[in-house]
Amino acid sequence: MRNGLKTIALGLALIAPVSFAGSGTTAEHIEAATAAYKKLAKESSYQWTTTVKAIKAAKKALEAGDDKGARKLAHQAMDLVEATRLQAKIESETWRMRVPK
Amino acid sequence: MKKVISSALVGTLSLGIAFGVSAGPVEDQAAFQKYYENKFPDTPTADFANGVYSILPTAREQWEAIEEFPPYEIAIEAGEAFYNKTFANGKSLADCFGPDGAVRNQYPKWDSDRGMVVTMELAINECLTANGEKPLKYKKGKITEVTAYMSFNSRGQEVDVKIPSDDPRALAAYENGKEHFYTKRGQLNFACADCHMLTAGNLYRADTTSPGFGHGTHWPVYRSKWQSMGTLHRRFGGCHKNIRANPYKAQGEEYRNLEYFVTYMSNGLTFNGPGARK
Structure with a gap:
């Protein structure tokens, strides 16, 4: 059971598609991730704490002059948003199956 | 990538094999309580009001000692x-x-x-x-x-949450709480039901998860981890943070509906708050 849960958690964290192209400034990438997060927050009640952390860390890295690190974190945040969206989609269809009969 | 997606979906679906769609609150409650009675046959039904101590004899001894000079x-x-x-x-x-x-x-x-x-x-x-x-x-x-x-x-009063049948909004609030309980959230992809139903009684690191049957009876609690008292909604928020999900607002609609559901599931038990928990 625990291995199954781990597999699901890992699967959800990894299956997010890479949503960014290489173009644009790092600040724009961070802005895009923030906008995606806010959009999802409006659409559903699913939000992960790790997404906010990644966005904050990206902003901090950019301020510190670490462009490469900031961009990586922005992409990570976007991936987390996509994984959250997928979770919301799966759960809207499957939660009822866990209700004992 | 497809293999990973399949693993996630198959894993998610497999958790529901023994489960299915229920008819309504009364049927839900009967199936819910029966689930725990079957899972923990040595626990007298009324004892589920004592949370994890109803299923963990060694921890119960310590808890009973704490209750002699209760921190609350x-x-x-x-x-x-x-x-x-x-x-x-x-x-x-x-x-x-x-x-x-x-x-x-x-x-x-x-x-x-x-x-x-x-x-x-x-x-x-x-x-x-x-x-x-x-x-x-x-x-x-x-x-x-x-x-x-x-x-x-109020100790000793029976839990008797009512869902008025003449107001569909009450049923909708109950259903909302029920959906919340069974829905996986957060990056760790856990539902309330994962810890407190499917794997209730299992160890997560050093802690045993409590049965969901009995949640809502003993609040507020003095929690050793907090070194202070806390409300049920504080605990809800803590659970959500543990699974890396953003917590909801205490006393907001989401948590009030969740409380409505979990307390209704414990109908028939007795209120025994305040409590002391690890």
């Missing part, structure tokens, strides 16, 4: 003083909840006038503000002292 005792005394304190307008909480505040079994309740679930904490704050007093914060502090006093005086 100070909160009860402070709560009594606050309960009887006269407001600026000459009234007190006793004008809203009676002389001893033994009204635990009236909450959570469906308020058909406003179309919402009202919890005891919410009702206390509404009493305060209606009398020109400042509302209390919902997760810890003074609110836990008042509810500790009121819950202590």
